[in-house]
Amino acid sequence: MNIALLGYGKMGKVIERIALERGHAIVLRKTRQDSFEGLETADVAIDFSIPDAAVENITACLQNGIPVVSGTTGWLAQYEAMKALCEKQNGAFLYGSNFSLGVNLFFELNQKLAQLMAKFPQYAVDMEEIHHTQKLDKPSGTAITLAEGLLPYTPFTQWSLEAEATDKLYIDVKRENDVPGTHSIFYRSAVDTIEIKHTAHNREGFAYGAVLAAEWLATRKGVFTMKDVLDL
Template structure:
């Protein structure tokens, strides 16, 4: 499979290594917003670029019949517009806030647990995420996705960073050393506590999941998610 990489920072270099280890060829490494791109040799594009470049990268691929896997955050105000272009061009697209295979299984466990806990008002729900000190945004996109999964079955309808707003689901964000990412969902009552947790041991899992998604989307048409890649839709 011939892969075009949009964004060639740390994640791009990791995608290159894992892609090559799995027998794929990197035919393009694009690290700026440019029109001078040869799409003809690409079987699939993986976008981990910047918020300013992502929409153009993704939609230009659609217009050139190249399926896209994207993990770029910060551009989602244009997400629906991108989907319209994807469908109009009969393209293929997967976006995920986190491509880790384990995290996406964790998302589904979280939704199932939230449904089970929905009628048990004696339990108070909260989330915690821990990341390395270099991470500037808080809470993480993964924590927000987890919160959305809880809120689907919870009387509270929004989340709050570090519990600063009463009446909202609290997400506590911590920054510690070089922690790749730890996410916990907690339900606490006077009698006991229930916690589910995902711990990343490194960042390679994010890149591996994106490569697996790129392998899966080849030859398909439509808009998909990691639930489809992992056959969790049912």
């Protein structure tokens, strides 16, 4: 399979290595300054760029009939527009806030626990996410997905980065050196605390999941998520 890499930073390079190990070829390695030359030869594209470039990358793929997997976060105000473009072009588009297999299982666990805890209002819920200092968006896309899984089972309708906003789900965002990604959900009462936590040890899990998603998407049409890929 021929793969176009849209974004060739640290994640792009790990994705490249895993894709090559799985027998695929890389036909485009695009940074922000590069053109899309070579995109037309791709069977599928994987976008791990930056928020300002993601919409342009996804649009170029859909307009050229190239299935596209995007793991870039921080651009989701345009998500519905990209879905509409995919449907108009009869294309294939898969967005994931996190492609790690473990994180996607964690999403399911988070929602199940939230359903259980909804019966016990003595527990107050909050979240924490920690990433490396180079991460541009706050909170992470993964944290937003976790929050969206929680909110229907809480008194809240929105999340907030402000601890003082007691009418919203609080997400404590931290940026530390060399942290690939750690996400925790806490249920706190006067007598105890329940915590679930996912800790990424490196970028391998994200990259492997992105390549699996690209392999799955290459022969399909429509708008999908990792739930479809993993049959969750």
